[in-house]
Amino acid sequence: MKEPKIYKIRVTGEVLETPNATRRVDVDGQVVTFGREPVYVRAAELPPQLADDPYLRIEMVDSAPPDVEVIEFLKPERVQDPAPTAAAPATRKRS
Amino acid sequence: MLSDLKSIAVRATPIALDIYDKTDPTTLLPFVAVVVSDPSLAEEVNLEWAAVFPELRKWIGDRVAQQGFAGKLKIRPELYEVTLDFDSIDIERGTALIQATEKATRIGRAFAVGKVLLAYRVLRENQLTYDGQDFFDNAHQHPDGTLASNLVNVVRADPAAPDVIEVRDELSAAVDRLMANSILRDELVRSDEVRKGLVVFVRSQKVWSAYEKLRTEKSFGADPNLWQNAFELVRDFRPKVGTENTVDVVLATPNGPRPAIFVVSREPQGLKFDQSKEFASRYIPFGMDAMYGVTPAFWQTAVRVLPT
Numbered sequence: 001m002k003e004p005k006i007y008k009i010r011v012t013g014e015v016l017e018t019p020n021a022t023r024r025v026d027v028d029g030q031v032v033t034f035g036r037e038p039v040y041v042r043a044a045e046l047p048p049q050l051a052d053d054p055y056l057r058i059e060m061v062d063s064a065p066p067d068v069e070v071i072e073f074l075k076p077e078r079v080q081d082p083a084p085t086a087a088a089p090a091t092r093k094r095s
Numbered sequence: 096m097l098s099d100l101k102s103i104a105v106r107a108t109p110i111a112l113d114i115y116d117k118t119d120p121t122t123l124l125p126f127v128a129v130v131v132s133d134p135s136l137a138e139e140v141n142l143e144w145a146a147v148f149p150e151l152r153k154w155i156g157d158r159v160a161q162q163g164f165a166g167k168l169k170i171r172p173e174l175y176e177v178t179l180d181f182d183s184i185d186i187e188r189g190t191a192l193i194q195a196t197e198k199a200t201r202i203g204r205a206f207a208v209g210k211v212l213l214a215y216r217v218l219r220e221n222q223l224t225y226d227g228q229d230f231f232d233n234a235h236q237h238p239d240g241t242l243a244s245n246l247v248n249v250v251r252a253d254p255a256a257p258d259v260i261e262v263r264d265e266l267s268a269a270v271d272r273l274m275a276n277s278i279l280r281d282e283l284v285r286s287d288e289v290r291k292g293l294v295v296f297v298r299s300q301k302v303w304s305a306y307e308k309l310r311t312e313k314s315f316g317a318d319p320n321l322w323q324n325a326f327e328l329v330r331d332f333r334p335k336v337g338t339e340n341t342v343d344v345v346l347a348t349p350n351g352p353r354p355a356i357f358v359v360s361r362e363p364q365g366l367k368f369d370q371s372k373e374f375a376s377r378y379i380p381f382g383m384d385a386m387y388g389v390t391p392a393f394w395q396t397a398v399r400v401l402p403t
Contacts, residue, residue, distance in 0.1 A: 011227065017224065022226075022227050031242060
């Protein structure tokens with residue numbers, strides 16, 4: 001499993017110019033609101049909903065400031081499915 | 096030469112403006128945008144929702160100036176122009192007036208059509224709207240805080256080539272979502288008005304074919320086609336890459352909100368001719384200019400059908 005990293009995320013200037021000045025992103029049912037103040041996210045790999053969003057400014061940081069909530073996007077470690085066993089060669093019953 | 100040019104300008108200018116005036120109201124602009132006039136030529140226009148859609152309220156105590164629920168919308172109008180040219184030798188040949196007249200017609204029409212495309216870019220490019228979300232997004236928020244989506248996920252056997260039954264179902268789902276999202280104003284909306292104001296934008300030939308069948312067929316087997324002539328169908332020939340199979344459905348109820356707000360700071364005033372290039376290049380450019388601003392607005396009035 002990859003080592004989790006901490007990301008500092010804010011919205012871009014385009015979003016700040018809108019009346020709301022915030023942007024919500026739905027990450028697999030969890031809606032996170034970003035704005036002028038940075039939001040800290042811990043993830044082994046940033047979800048594509050965040051990573052590919054052109055209206056978010058994302059930086060990787062060593063740690064979040066103390067007393068700041070860090071949102072976790074850590075997927076449970078995936079258990080490797082057992083490899084399908086090779087099918088035994090069909091044998092023909094002798095009649 | 097100069098007097099010839101003036102004479103051409105005097106005759107061609109009303110033609111360009113006339114064609115523009117006749118074409119403009121017949122375009123799709125009123126379906127896509129609320130058109131607001133702001134002749135101040137301000138660099139930035141600030142609009143309040145309430146200024147666009149004021150509501151009647153009971154007068155208790157002092158009058159209350161209605162405030163927009165989402166703050167002010169900033170719109171920066173920009174200059175737009177259409178310029179063509181004609182050969183100055185045509186003045187000597189006596190054919191310049193015909194050329195200028197014909198081109199003036201095209202300039203007038205280009206303005207009217209161009210305004211629609213400016214407003215339509217809100218949908219085509221899925222621009223950022225007032226709540227900081229993409230225009231088509233699954234994380235919009237109603238004024239009461241509840242989340243809303245104007246993306247409708249549908250399943251087609253072949254995402255690129257739906258059949259008429261599939262598009263009938265997806266259009267129903269789109270209208271359902273539009274009605275669910277339209278809690279923007281305190282108003283009663285008749286179902287007839289919903290059907291009158293539906294505009295469907297498609298982006299590929301195969302999707303067009305299915306929707307056109309839905310729009311025109313009288314019946315499907317024994318079932319009457321309830322969608323016959325119930326919507327306008329529009330084809331976008333230059334969609335953004337990756338959106339070719341999607342369909343946008345706009346609900347344009349009479350005098351209601353629209354996906355975009357279109358600010359007219361200055362309409363075209365008439366043809367202008369530039370003689371400064373004639374000595375070097377022989378050609379005389381001429382055209383019209385205007386000042387418009389567009390901003391994405393009411394995401395509640397449109398949905399995007401996303402097929403998988």
